[in-house]
Every structure is written in structure tokens, then in C-alpha cells.
Amino acid sequence: MTPPQSPTMRALVFDGAAKVVDIPRPIPAPDELLIRVRRAGVCSTDLEITRGYMRFHGVLGHEFVGDVVEGPPEWKGRRVASEINCVCGRCDMCAGGLANHCRDRTVIGILGRPGAFAEYVAVPRQNCHQVPDAVDDEAAVFIEPLAAAFQITRQVNIESRYRVAVLGTGRLGLLVAMVLKRTGCRLVAIGRNPGTIALLDRKHIATTNVDDADGVGRHDVVIDCTGSPDGLPLALRLVRPRGVIVMKTTCQASQPLNLAPLVIDEVSLIGSRCGPFPDAIAALARRDIDPAPLITARLPLSRGDDALRTAAQRDQIKVLIDPTT
Amino acid sequence: MTPPQSPTMRALVFDGAAKVVDIPRPIPAPDELLIRVRRAGVCSTDLEITRGYMRFHGVLGHEFVGDVVEGPPEWKGRRVASEINCVCGRCDMCAGGLANHCRDRTVIGILGRPGAFAEYVAVPRQNCHQVPDAVDDEAAVFIEPLAAAFQITRQVNIESRYRVAVLGTGRLGLLVAMVLKRTGCRLVAIGRNPGTIALLDRKHIATTNVDDADGVGRHDVVIDCTGSPDGLPLALRLVRPRGVIVMKTTCQASQPLNLAPLVIDEVSLIGSRCGPFPDAIAALARRDIDPAPLITARLPLSRGDDALRTAAQRDQIKVLIDPTT
Numbered sequence: 001m002t003p004p005q006s007p008t009m010r011a012l013v014f015d016g017a018a019k020v021v022d023i024p025r026p027i028p029a030p031d032e033l034l035i036r037v038r039r040a041g042v043c044s045t046d047l048e049i050t051r052g053y054m055r056f057h058g059v060l061g062h063e064f065v066g067d068v069v070e071g072p073p074e075w076k077g078r079r080v081a082s083e084i085n086c087v088c089g090r091c092d093m094c095a096g097g098l099a100n101h102c103r104d105r106t107v108i109g110i111l112g113r114p115g116a117f118a119e120y121v122a123v124p125r126q127n128c129h130q131v132p133d134a135v136d137d138e139a140a141v142f143i144e145p146l147a148a149a150f151q152i153t154r155q156v157n158i159e160s161r162y163r164v165a166v167l168g169t170g171r172l173g174l175l176v177a178m179v180l181k182r183t184g185c186r187l188v189a190i191g192r193n194p195g196t197i198a199l200l201d202r203k204h205i206a207t208t209n210v211d212d213a214d215g216v217g218r219h220d221v222v223i224d225c226t227g228s229p230d231g232l233p234l235a236l237r238l239v240r241p242r243g244v245i246v247m248k249t250t251c252q253a254s255q256p257l258n259l260a261p262l263v264i265d266e267v268s269l270i271g272s273r274c275g276p277f278p279d280a281i282a283a284l285a286r287r288d289i290d291p292a293p294l295i296t297a298r299l300p301l302s303r304g305d306d307a308l309r310t311a312a313q314r315d316q317i318k319v320l321i322d323p324t325t
Numbered sequence: 326m327t328p329p330q331s332p333t334m335r336a337l338v339f340d341g342a343a344k345v346v347d348i349p350r351p352i353p354a355p356d357e358l359l360i361r362v363r364r365a366g367v368c369s370t371d372l373e374i375t376r377g378y379m380r381f382h383g384v385l386g387h388e389f390v391g392d393v394v395e396g397p398p399e400w401k402g403r404r405v406a407s408e409i410n411c412v413c414g415r416c417d418m419c420a421g422g423l424a425n426h427c428r429d430r431t432v433i434g435i436l437g438r439p440g441a442f443a444e445y446v447a448v449p450r451q452n453c454h455q456v457p458d459a460v461d462d463e464a465a466v467f468i469e470p471l472a473a474a475f476q477i478t479r480q481v482n483i484e485s486r487y488r489v490a491v492l493g494t495g496r497l498g499l500l501v502a503m504v505l506k507r508t509g510c511r512l513v514a515i516g517r518n519p520g521t522i523a524l525l526d527r528k529h530i531a532t533t534n535v536d537d538a539d540g541v542g543r544h545d546v547v548i549d550c551t552g553s554p555d556g557l558p559l560a561l562r563l564v565r566p567r568g569v570i571v572m573k574t575t576c577q578a579s580q581p582l583n584l585a586p587l588v589i590d591e592v593s594l595i596g597s598r599c600g601p602f603p604d605a606i607a608a609l610a611r612r613d614i615d616p617a618p619l620i621t622a623r624l625p626l627s628r629g630d631d632a633l634r635t636a637a638q639r640d641q642i643k644v645l646i647d648p649t650t
Binding site for chain 1: 378418423426428480542557565566567572573574575576579580581582583584585587588589590591592593594595596597598
């Protein structure tokens with residue numbers, strides 16, 4: 001089954017505006033696999049990119065699951081999810097065990113490399129993880145963002161006695177709350193969206209309103225998943241002296257910020273990005289975490305631009321893109 | 326030797342403007358000592374207070390050495406330096422071993438308690454440390470800021486293989502550089518002031534210019550001692566992925582700040598305030614650290630307002646105030 005010489009494919013491309021177009025199907029490099037995408041998920045980072053973040057132009061999308069259609073025999077036909085950082089293996093970061101911070105990396109759908117809102121995507125073989133049968137396609141789309149949520153537990157020791165607040169009950173905030181719930185900590189999720197708050201209630205995760213001042217200066221750990229420059233000032237208000245703020249928010253906007261409270265209270269502010277795929281895959285396979293209730297819309301790739309607009313609406317959580325229909 | 330009933334004393338008071346006035350001598354509470362101040366030092370925090378920081382009105386000053394003139398017999402006549410956080414001993418922070426972050430604290434010359442730019446100051450007995458004979462009065466004034474510099478080594482493990490940058494070669498930056506030099510790390514101090522750079526040269530501490538781009542994204546640890554909102558963006562530029570920024574800068578000003586680089590590079594930003602007096606006293610007593618070259622002016626308390634103006638000049642480092650003449 002040799003693919004035709006210059007086949008094209010459908011893809012959602014951002015070049016100042018997001019549109020579905022036909023472009024050449026990627027040709028995998030020797031160390032890459034060609035993957036036929038089964039499902040992909042819209043992340044807030046995709047939306048930030050359409051506002052200018054990272055100045056990325058190209059095929060969007062980095063949360064996906066698909067089948068290997070080109071590659072070594074031991075990979076062909078496997079259903080895989082892919083880590084997003086494509087690394088050189090030679091720089092000081094790679095040599096030092098911090099390959100996700102490779103100096104020369106490309107990042108799928110974010111930095112210098114086409115993304116997965118497409119029929120096909122080529123990714124380095126070393127980025128791929130086989131998805132077990134127990135994890136269906138829709139759950140597998142969550143492996144990447146769920147890994148980013150698990151990264152917090154690799155960076156900060158969340159003790160069960162800790163009072164922990166997750167700020168933002170959007171796409172990532174919900175996953176973070178679900179991951180932290182497993183630690184047994186005294187967890188509260190703080191958000192404004194009634195829909196996501198009902199979802200947290202069903203998961204037995206306490207919620208409170210942004211304006212509820214209870215717990216000011218009393219939280220051992222605060223996770224900023226607001227995706228907004230308003231998140232950090234609130235986090236600084238909630239965290240206790242010598243507490244930890246984990247920052248997941250990346251956004252294009254800046255706002256004036258006085259960090260004197262961070263210094264006075266000797267707070268630690270820790271940036272957190274991509275995380276361990278094996279932790280996420282295992283949690284999904286064991287059904288410790290069920291992300292299905294987070295899916296609020298499914299659109300075919302032909303309506304990819306609609307999918308972005310839908311994902312930007314306040315009542316939406318995870319919007320899936322299906323390139324197979 | 327009973328002091329007169331309502332004796333007055335000279336003090337440098339800030340009430341929107343800084344002026345030397347006669348005010349009642351403080352009457353120590355039962356758990357306090359009355360100290361006759363021998364020398365005090367002007368800190369950047371004092372200057373920030375005169376710009377509105379902390380909204381403090383009252384007697385300024387928190388770096389000092391003096392003699393106990395009222396208190397229990399075992400303290401009377403001793404020469405002491407005092408920690409600045411006056412704590413309740415009962416709140417969750419005090420009970421949890423974080424008394425410097427007491428919820429109900431007052432802070433000498435900074436928050437709810439008169440400072441030491443005065444002939445006398447009353448401070449809790451538990452705050453006081455006897456100053457050994459090997460540390461003269463002028464060196465003893467540096468115990469408090471030097472302890473703040475040592476706090477960095479309590480918060481971050483500075484390995485000798487680490488590349489470390491100290492931003493700002495002012496009062497605190499110089500002390501921080503002198504403390505970090507002792508760790509054997511690959512240290513560079515970055516500042517603009519030719520006078521302080523010459524001083525660092527004599528201490529065999531490498532220096533470089535702010536605009537020298539060498540080392541962008543290559544420093545394991547960066548200490549922001551700039552006292553300016555420009556410090557953090559520079560620190561974010563110099564630190565490596567997964568590196569640590571220690572933030573000493575507290576200032577009244579805010580400026581727009583995009584923290585996306587902190588998230589992407591998973592940098593840790595750690596606020597750092599007061600530190601361990603025993604470490605500072607021991608280093609001064611052993612003459613491991615000689616702060617004498619940092620003293621650029623000495624003024625009598627009667628010219629305290631001049632002392633503040635002097636300390637604000639770019640060619641000045643540490644300005645001492647002498648209430649005894």
C-alpha cells in the first residue's frame with residue numbers, strides 16, 4: 001500500500017485567519033512516523049495562537065490520537081498519541097535530561113512544525129506512545145492535556161493535608177482538579193462557569209466563587225489555570241506565606257503586576273508546561289479519570305474553523321475535531 | 326539609673342515627608358528591651374517607603390546595632406542587633422515554624438512599629454542577638470541585610486557547578502554577590518554602576534554589563550536585586566529552562582509583565598525576604614565577609630533627612646546614620 005506521489009490532505013491552517021484548506025500530505029523524515037489522525041482536541045493554546053501567541057502560522061492542533069500508516073513495521077498499524085516537543089537530542093537541555101526544553105525543538109502545531117488538525121501528521125517516532133485498547137479515541141485525545149495536569153504532581157509534592165485551590169474551571173482546570181483530587185488534598189476549584197461547576201460537583205470536587213474571600217492567604221498550593229492575566233493576582237491573594245503557585249496560564253496579554261507580595265510572603269511561583277504521557281495513559285486506562293463529560297462538541301475537520309469558534313464560547317469545554325468524516 | 330518620666334529623643338520620622346523631630350522616647354513592653362542605637366544603616370526599603378511603599382508612617386530604619394539600656398539583668402549592657410519581624414507566637418504561621426511570616430506581625434520601621442533611625446528603639450527580647458566583639462558597630466549594621474542575603478542559600482541549593490547571576494550591584498546586590506561567592510559557584514554580578522563594579526573586582530567577583538547578552542537562557546540561578554521592575558524581565562531572559570529566579574526586589578512600581586516565558590521554560594520564581602541572623606553574625610565575626618568598603622557616607626541623626634537623600638544617589642552604597650553624635 002504505497003501512498004500516491006504527491007497526495008494532498010485537508011487541514012485547518014492559521015495564517016492570520018484560520019481556514020480549512022487542501023495542502024500536501026506531509027512526508028515523514030527517516031525518524032518520523034506518518035499518522036492518520038482519528039481525533040484531535042481544541043486547546044486554549046490553539047485559541048491563543050489565533051490571537052497571535054507564539055506568532056505561529058501553519059496547521060494548528062497538538063492534542064490527537066491516530067494510526068501509524070508509514071514507519072517501521074513494529075510501529076505500522078499502531079494507534080498512538082504523540083508528545084508535542086520534537087527535540088534535537090544533542091543540546092545541553094537534551095543531554096541534561098530536560099529534552100522537553102530542547103534548545104532547538106519544534107512543537108507540534110505551536111512552533112515550527114505542522115499540527116494535527118489535519119488528516120495526516122508526521123511526528124518523530126520517539127514522541128509516540130501506543131494507546132491501550134482500554135482508552136478509546138475520544139479519551140485518548142485527552143492524553144496530552146492530562147499529562148500537562150500530571151506535570152504539577154511531578155513538580156510539587158501535594159500532601160494530603162494541603163489546602164489546594166485550582167483557579168479556572170475550563171478545559172485544563174477541570175483536568176488539573178481531577179488529577180489533584182486523587183492526591184486526597186483539601187481541594188477547591190474556583191471558577192465562574194455554572195456548567196463546569198456542576199461537572200465538578202458530580203466528581204465530588206468542592207467549588208467556590210471567585211469572589212468568595214474565604215481562604216485568602218490560607219492555601220498551601222494554588223494552580224493558575226485561568227488562561228488570563230487576572231489569574232496570578234488572585235493566586236497571590238489566596239496563597240499562604242511560603243506557599244506555592246503553579247502557573248499553567250500562557251497568554252498573549254500582559255498586565256501591570258506588582259510582585260511585592262510574592263517577595264514579602266516568600267511565595268514560590270513555578271511555571272508548568274508539558275507532562276508525563278505514561279501517567280496520563282495509565283490513569284485513563286484504569287478509568288481513574290474519565291474525561292468524557294468534558295466533551296461538549298464534535299465537529300468534522302471540514303468545519304475546523306467552526307470548531308475554534310465553538311471552543312471559544314463560554315459554555316464549551318472540550319471540542320473535538322474529527323478528520324475521518 | 327532610672328530614666329526620667331517622659332523623656333524625649335531625636336528621630337527621623339516619615340509622615341509624607343522625612344524629617345528629624347523630637348518625640349517621646351519609647352517605653353518598652355514587658356517582653357521588650359530598650360536599646361540605645363549606636364549606628365543604623367539606610368536600606369533601599371527605607372527609600373521605597375518614602376515613595377509610598379507599605380504606606381508606613383513613623384520612625385524609619387530597621388538595620389541597626391545598639392546597647393540594651395532597659396531590660397532584664399542578663400540583657401542589660403549588651404550590644405545587640407535585632408531581627409525586624411515582631412511576632413505573636415500564636416498564629417498558624419508562628420505555630421508552623423514560619424514566625425517571620427506571622428499573621429499579626431509588626432516590622433521595625435516598616436509596618437506598625439517605630440524604627441531605629443532614632444536615639445532609642447524598643448524591640449522584643451526574642452528578636453535580639455548579641456553582637457560578638459569581633460564585629461564592630463559599622464559591620465554590625467550589616468547583620469540584617471547580610472542575613473537577607475544568606476536567606477537565598479537557605480531557599481536554593483547553590484551548587485558549585487551552577488552558573489549564577491546577581492542582577493543589581495547596589496546595597497543588597499553586593500552583599501548577595503559576596504555571600505554567593507563563598508559557594509564556589511560560577512558567579513557574575515550584573516550592574517551599571519562603575520563604582521560598585523570596581524568594588525566587586527577587588528573581591529574577585531566577575532562582573533558584566535546589563536547589555537551583554539552572553540549567557541541568555543544559560544544561568545541556573547538568577548537573583549534579582551535590582552530594586553526595579555526592570556529586573557524580572559532581565560532575569561527571565563538570563564535564566565535557563567527549569568532554572569530558578571530568586572526575587573529580592575520589592576518596589577512600589579508595577580509594570581506590564583508577560584509571564585509566558587516563565588511557564589514555557591518551567592522557571593521557578595522564589596520570593597525572598599528576611600534571613601538567618603546567626604549565619605550573618607558568624608560570617609562577619611570570622612571576617613569571611615567584610616562589608617566596610619560598602620560604606621560610602623556617615624551622617625549624624627540630626628541630618629537624617631540628608632542621609633536619605635544621599636543614599637538615593639547613584640554613586641552611594643551604604644549610608645550610615647549615627648545617633649550618638
